[in-house]
């Protein structure tokens with residue numbers, strides 16, 4: 001999967017939700033690159049903004065998209081931790 005494919009998946013994922021991709025395409029591109037680098041390194045599309053500790057349980061929590069509505073950043077800023085997804 002390349003960056004364009006991943007962006008297309010996210011567009012479809014957000015279509016019928018109360019969030020969308022960040023309109024700042026440069027920011028989206030930066031996060032996308034980080035996720036794809038993590039996939040090459042670790043075999044999983046891990047969040048580029050949070051540290052893995054090497055345990056399978058922790059790594060599963062970091063697969064993008066994560067459960068970002070449970071994060072403070074969603075409540076306070078209306079975005080996921082990395083700012084990839086923002087409230088509509």
Ligand code: SF4
Pocket residue numbers: 031046047048049062063064065066067068080081082083084085
């Ligand atoms: S914080 Fe955002 S970029 Fe990071 S895993 Fe969650 S949804 Fe993806």
